[in-house]
Amino acid sequence: MKKTTVRKAEELFFRVIMFLATTLILFALCLIIYSILKHGLPAVSWEMLTQVPKGGFYFGKEGGILNAILGSLYLALGASIMAFIIGLPVALFINIHLFKYRKLVISIRFLLDVMWGIPSIVYGAFGFTVMVYFGMRSSLFAGMFTVTLFIIPIMIRAIDEVMKTVPLGLLESSLSLGSTKSEIAYRVYFRQCISGITTAVLLSFGRAIGDAASVLFTTGYTDNLPTSLSQPTATLPLAIFFQLSSPIAEVKERAYASAVILTVIILAISLLSRVSARRYQKHKIK
């Protein structure tokens, strides 16, 4: 009898802890969104979205951050596409072709997890070294290269985690039909995992567009619109950083406004990809 009471108390204890933890997380999230909206929303204007910085912009005069918005979109899009082109085959390869070599696969996953954990500033420093080695200036391309390196482990592991859940029977059935492993990769696994792959791309895109440290040395900053891969390019995280470090209140407000824009971009892409993933989800075999 007594045991039951103890077990019930235990159950209650853990439920309270879980409830508190969940509340804490949600509260923190709401607080972040509230604070950027409160400071940023009043400063968001049409001008900000459609103009490049004019003279005196950094002293609170007119202009916008179109240069950073476009720069960030180009950068994140380019890096996500490159990381996807490299990452998808890797994820397929370790799940299908290397299926038999469990220990090797475990080591590869471990390596990727370590790479995932490396701070982005280290990727930035590495990208910078490579850039200097090739005698390049900071440019959109150098930024894309660095950010690609930085999000590849995320891309691969996120796709990989989804592919791990493909039932063994599906692999066996496809092999029994006489499919080659590559046919299985692109005709079966890709379709089976399409929604997870979309999520992986989105996750990587989110990391790419939001990261400041990896682009700090490599992409540079400019008030002009990005027109070429070899030119320096402005990015939103750096736009936030530079404006936030200003002592002028209007400029600080615009930093928050830039954060609002960044958040809205990520939210929009998230929603868009979820909707498009749902279309393919229906063929998934459970």
Place this chain on the structure above:
Amino acid sequence: MDSTAKITIENLNLRIGKQHILKDISTQIPEKQITVILGPSGCGKTTLLKSLNRLIDLYPDVKVDGKIILHGEDILHTDTDITTIRKRMGLLSQRPYPLPMNIFNNVAYGLRISGRKNRRFLRKRVQYYLELVNLWDEVKDRLYDPASSLSIGQQQRLCLARGLSVDPDIILADEPTSALDPISSEVVEKKFIDLKKQYTVVVVTHSLQQARRIADYAIFMYLGEIIEQGPASEFFSNPREELTRSYIKGLFN
């Protein structure tokens, strides 16, 4: 044996790590008959079946020796492309795994990877194979729905149609009815009896009743060894081994 051997297995031994899973298996699987592999769980019958189309290649630490001879060729030691060997054998697994695409494409997939792309040809063949497994009438109005929307019994028949579409001459089935309702099971069993006119069928089962209903030739396995094998009529009416006798009586499972 009153029929020629389709597959001859000679002294097949299979180890996974240190475990000796299949011990010195030798048998002949008769052509255009239903061979049933019987035995309690864990006796190695599924592994034996998966050795036939070399799905065991997928697993780590597997060591195989012996011979599996199909059309005069030892498929365990051959230069022939593994996909060619697998195309000769359709596999039906315990639980149906349709491909993540619509019903039509599930059957067309096998044709497409064999290089047939003509749409009219595909349509005709898909209909042919779906009719062959008695599924056409149930799905003809919803060919472009996801295969996952079918019932499990329908999915299993779809998988059979898909397996047949690559034009095998052997059908391997691993407890193909264990996940199905009695009516779908009956359809699948009856289909096997129809199909043996054209195909060699190998069925793994742990259902004695099913084995009695469909078997022409029976192989009884226990702990990785073949205890007894023979034509089904003799096997069930007059087993030679004590172990077989008690298994058939249902003394153990």
